[in-house]
Amino acid sequence: MRLDYPANIKIILVPCTGKVDVVHLLRAIQKGADGAYCVGCLEGSCHYNEGNLRCRERVNHVRDLLEEVGIEGDRVRMYNLSSGEGPTFAQYATEMTEHIKKLGPNPLNTKLKN
């Protein structure tokens, strides 16, 4: 399937979103990513039972942590879809990009540059 989505999305492969750690997401934001999101299996159909649910918890935790230090928590999100849903993947990529554009650049970047 050849579907368009913004080029600013770069994918890092993990065996399961349950492998994604808080530090991975924080590192991305710390290093200047404007946003980071995890894409896992649909809830209830995790290949490893419930890795995606754990990931969602961690994403929520990271969002809280970011808010605490004055960065919009909503720069980090969790999406779910099944492997057959290419168009949905593209839709989420676009949605996330639009959403991050509205939030503007990562404040850490602005600070780093100034």
Place this chain on the structure above:
Amino acid sequence: MISPKLVEVGRHTNIELITCSEVKDVEGDPGNFAVTLSNHPRYIDPVKCTGCGECARHCPVTAVNGYNLKLDDRRATYIEYAQAVPLAFSIDTDTCIGCGLCENMCIAKAVEYDDTERETRLTVGSVVMAAGSRGFDPSGLDYLGYGRYPNVVTSEEFERILSASGPYFGHLMRPLDREEPKRIAWLQCVGSRDKNRCGNGYCSSVCCMYAVKEAMIAKEHAHGDLDCVVFNMDMRTFGKDYELYYNRAKDKDGVTFLKARIHSVTEVPDRGDLIVKYADDTGRMQEEIFSMVVLSIGLQVQPDAAELAQRLGIELNEYNFVKTDTFAPVTTSRPGFYTCGVLQGPKDIPGSITEASAAAWAAGADLVEGRGTDIPKIEVPEQRDVTQEEPRIGVFVCNCGINIGGIVDVPAVREYAATLPGVAFSDDNLFTCSQDTQDKIKDVITEHRLNRVVVASCSPKTHAAMFMETLEACGLNKYLFEMANIRNQNSWIHSADSDVATQKAKDLVRMSVARAARLRTLNEKVVPINKKALVIGGGIAGMNAAIGLGDQGFETVLLERESELGGFARNLHHTIEGGDIQAYVNETVDKVNAHDKVEVITKARITGAEGFKGSFSTEIEMGEAKEKRAIDHGVILVATGANEYQPTEFLYGEDDRVVTQVELTDRLHDKGASDLDAVVMIQCVGSRNEEHENCSRICCQSAVKNALEIKKQSPDTQVFVLYRDIRTYGLLEDYYTEAREKGVIFIRFDKDTPPRVTAEADALRVTVKDHILQQDVEIRTDLLALSAGLRAADTDDVSSIMKFNRNPEGYFIEAHVKLRPVDMPSEGVFLCGTAHGPKLITETIAQAQAAASRATTFLAKDAIKLSAITAKVDTEHCVKCLTCVRSCPFGVPQFNTEKMEIEINEALCHGCGVCTAVCPRQVIGLSFYEDDQLMCKIDALLDAEVV
């Protein structure tokens, strides 16, 4: 769901895949068949074709897309669907205009317009017929409006409509105006259970469940409220846990189920909406308007499949399904020929997969002596030790014909790669996956002493395994490999902007190079396999599994808790088809006892267990003396069975005129039915209720079986069956029809208004409301038979000692409900018979053979290589908080109380990485996905961007 299976078949070294071909003839005898094939031309050489799709992109011809059931178009040069195996295009010459564009575009030179029909020959030892079925074509049922009204679709078409890869990209739309439907009706039993309009008297077994599923998914896809109504005669959700899904649809998700068959569908002129009229249970006419009507079409053997079977001398039944015996469910009438799936009879995916394994068992059992003689052997050179070397990374950038090269500036990416830290070599190739490029990569690895490889091309899902083999073939550890997907994630997505795509390709390559530098040599642990099997349970399932394994040449120990073999089947007399169960059980007991490979241990009790796939050790106590013994074995087959529920309802146990179906069978066997004026049966006793939500699957046929037996012995005895849904699925429907024909009266009741039973001196009185007359009927009866459901055998000991998970109803849980119905979640452990869930004897035998088959794939190897992608604990820094123990979805991390440390058995670890992320001290690492191996990708991406 099916993609991994397709890939596995495509890559399996013991499977030769021949597509676009038909079997013309098979001559010879078991062990030595000569097969004549006609190979149809595909006009594109599947060996040369890389599946890039340039041919189809340039093909000027539009053709109807059969894969999406004519709901959209494809090109004349096409591939059926994106995951097809082999991933090779072909030309549909019915529509091709021979313009030559595809030939010109194909850089791989795979197009051959002069390809012709050929005939080839094969020699094989056994044959498995799995020609499947096709959905019933409802065009002939003029009253349903299919083909006349665009918004009347078949369930197969609706599946395509819901599919993300379907004609509407998964958007819920109706064909006429591409509007989202507000109300959808499913009409069940179209082409099934119909002796009048189509002659398919059987039940297709799957339509009720798929209708529920389609309604649920449609609701998920809908943007607003979507009303779903399923018009049915009986809801047949009899599979394992299917009832829970049905109940959820009904009670939580608001899908409406109406007991009514629709006479005819008409269209609201100009709007495309459809008018459905039906008589409700009170006989009142109701009229409803739907945006769409979905016809739940049944399964039907394709005429050409039936013709093939007949040509090969395979006996078929009246519906063209392959005829098999109750006690030999996959064996056809021709020796050496086996069958599975819907060609044998209507069935669902788990049933088909189970039979497929059973057929593989049967096909293989005939050829045991020749095992391993006719398969390719792969020699792997000794591995080079690179652990002390600095990274020397080779980067291979793929043009993928023009798939990548047409958009991304590949030479620029190659040059950029050369500048990255650790890169010792970079190159680009037309097709990196081609055989000649593999040879080239091997040469380069050796010549430049490369110790890491990055391929920038397509998806690791489809290609990583092949490149990793290339590394192994020249002595490089296969885990020193990394892929950057610059096609699917880049050139295909950003085809409109070359600069953007080229920049992103560089980013992705930089990230991959960073990771490659941090990859470590990983060695797959080799575990020798103990070629002995342990079968737990000596009923029909366990005995067949043991015989199955013995016939495959493996030593097998069969454990039975009781003092004699046979299990619950000892209580049964005959199958609905008339098979003599006692004779079968006795014959099977004799066979298992006489088998030189099988050791039978009765009065056995499991007292201890340890080990993992290939190397288990089980302690038992046996005999009256409780003699202790340890058994070492490589696999476990669980066949602990189930029993009939002992009811507490309807005066059972209080009045001896109330019996269970099993007791009724005994009674009919001993005393006959001539003294009975009337018999009443009540269905779903102890099933489909609050305590036991699932359907017991077999009780409807038990009732029909006994009703027929009564009518046979005493035609004037009246039989009344009080039911909720009659679930005589598949070919069992014929017996339900026969029972009605013989005058058995079926009365439906609601779960909330069960029958009332009172005992009087001369008779029992059963009162129930007739579902059609909406009036109470009061039946005086001599006997009340309760269709008591099944209950899993007491397996608390086996479950806790061997750590096998059970569902709340006590049935063991399989690895995957649909795709792995015989495997348990722990590898090397298999499941069969009623220990898995209620099922018929014939299904039990198929599953036992399937379990033997699955175990054989294991035992046939001398050793297994474990995946190196497993979690490892740094025990020195571990604080033993046990978070990993609690978090692992498979219960792998264990606290060793002797060593006082956490142990993660790599033979059991699935490699999901959940434990690594929950560990508060971060002392668990998942090899191949170590934190530094992920973090470096983030850094490589973002450091450069900030700069």
Place this chain on the structure above:
Amino acid sequence: MAEEAIKLGGKKKSMFIDRVKDLVPEGGNLNLCLTCGACSSGCPATGLEGMDPRKFLRMAALGMDEEITSTPWVWWCSMCTRCMYVCPMKINIPQLVFYARQSWPREERPKGIVGSCDMALRNDTCSAMGATEEDFQFVVEDVLEEYQEAQPEFAEMEAPVNKTGAEMFLNQNSREPVTEPDEMVPLWKILHLAGADWTYGTKGWAAENYCMFMADDENWEKIVRTKVKAVEDLGCKVWLNTE
């Protein structure tokens, strides 16, 4: 519900439905009902007299003989066989209705139907409305002439009566010649444009057979024989009955 419960059970007794099964080919599949309701959902008489085909069959199956042989619903049935057309078990409900009608004493059957049957038996036209041979021939010729004049494109149209050796013998429901003569014309036009070789007959021309609806086997047969004789007397090969 105040209604008394239906009493079932005990030894099987002789039932109406069993007697009908013996009379109908393959027993009319009368036992095979799945109670799906397809019949009732397509029956024009569903709901009339509180009855519908499924309910009727169900009562028969439960041995409620008195109810099914006394319900006036059977006289609402038009014998259209829509029920049987879609019934998954091809149950011959119309035959069950037919025999239920037959169980009625002649004098209690609906007067209109009985009268129509009696009328048809009176003369060889078989007309339930009592139209005579002369009346029919006059009306046909009169209407034909009118249309030949008024519509020049049909000046050549024919409506033969008693044409010996015609290919088809066409029946005509009495209602048209008696009350709506113009309604005969569209079919004539079609036959004319199709170039059909057809004829009416003065004997046995009436298409309807109320004796059949009345379940009067003897007179039903008598009417049919009269018509067959008329067809054979004119030497026609095809008997076209539009009813």
